[in-house]
Amino acid sequence: MLPNDTKGSADVLDPRDLFELDPQQPREGELIAPVLIHSLSGFVDAGQAGRLAAEHLLATLEHRVLVRFDLDQMYDYRARRPAMIFAGDHWESMESPRLEISLVKDEAGKGFLMLTGPEPDVQWERFCAAVRQLVDRYGVRLSIGMHSIPMAVPHTRPVSITAHASRPEMVESYTPWVGRVQVPGHMSGLLELRLGESGHDAAGFAVHVPHYLTQAEWPAAASGMIGAVGALGDLQLPVTALDTAAAEVSAAIAGQIDDQPEVAAVVRALEEQYDAFVGARGRSLLAGETTGLPTADELGAELERYLAEQNDRRREG
Numbered sequence: 001m002l003p004n005d006t007k008g009s010a011d012v013l014d015p016r017d018l019f020e021l022d023p024q025q026p027r028e029g030e031l032i033a034p035v036l037i038h039s040l041s042g043f044v045d046a047g048q049a050g051r052l053a054a055e056h057l058l059a060t061l062e063h064r065v066l067v068r069f070d071l072d073q074m075y076d077y078r079a080r081r082p083a084m085i086f087a088g089d090h091w092e093s094m095e096s097p098r099l100e101i102s103l104v105k106d107e108a109g110k111g112f113l114m115l116t117g118p119e120p121d122v123q124w125e126r127f128c129a130a131v132r133q134l135v136d137r138y139g140v141r142l143s144i145g146m147h148s149i150p151m152a153v154p155h156t157r158p159v160s161i162t163a164h165a166s167r168p169e170m171v172e173s174y175t176p177w178v179g180r181v182q183v184p185g186h187m188s189g190l191l192e193l194r195l196g197e198s199g200h201d202a203a204g205f206a207v208h209v210p211h212y213l214t215q216a217e218w219p220a221a222a223s224g225m226i227g228a229v230g231a232l233g234d235l236q237l238p239v240t241a242l243d244t245a246a247a248e249v250s251a252a253i254a255g256q257i258d259d260q261p262e263v264a265a266v267v268r269a270l271e272e273q274y275d276a277f278v279g280a281r282g283r284s285l286l287a288g289e290t291t292g293l294p295t296a297d298e299l300g301a302e303l304e305r306y307l308a309e310q311n312d313r314r315r316e317g
Helices: 046-060 124-137 187-197 219-233 240-258 261-280 296-316
Strands: 019-021 035-041 063-069 084-087 090-094 100-105 111-118 142-151 161-165 202-210
Touching (some): 046 100, 046 111, 124 187, 142 187, 142 219, 219 240
Parallel strands (some): 035 111, 035 142, 142 202
Antiparallel strands (some): 063 100
């Protein structure tokens, strides 16, 4: 019998064929009503905050893979060519992309799940259905997405975040930074949408990265994002190494700004705008907007432009 996700049609591909379970599944009591954190590359990742956060958690916390997705069915290798190693007279290896769900233990030993890897290029709805089946299988109580966006905010102020959820009361402590806006589709957002539509609690955080730091690594954004995820998911997640790196980056930026008066003037203007916005919540701070309230089309166009630049750099690389 086909699962409910197929809606009874024999022509619909079974989502279960997109993944395989590792033989070592959770032991009894090892995974109780867990949180699922997802961080998928391919969409906007200003300051590489999403990548830094995901890599940091997997590097510092005990984990093992539970689910492996068949990425060959969903990945465009010509659009995102994996790196290969040529050694003198032969091809030695290829760095194959992986899309996986891992069981991770927080600092208190509580188990949670992490979905990491590249955003699928095709079969988005089928992939969402597959994730939904796994959410049901493991009894996930809450899913949380992580990504970062460019904003006209200064690096000298606390990291700010746009929070969103399938139930508004889940993120009511966060003040919205923008209103209704159209942006390019992405898997993190679609997962949140589809899981919410099926009755699961789903949320996400978009950390704001100063638009002049979008192409560099900004650990402060990754730390802020992990802090927000840990608070919402009731998880004890480490950020010490990220905070140390953030302090070093801030010191380096300060040194560069001291040598460039015109840049210092821009930062001061952003500080004044940020302080005014935090005080009154009267303007949007999306990158490139310093006065007035941009329209939804302008906000969407800014994200489209940034995404196009990222794709151009990826192809050139």
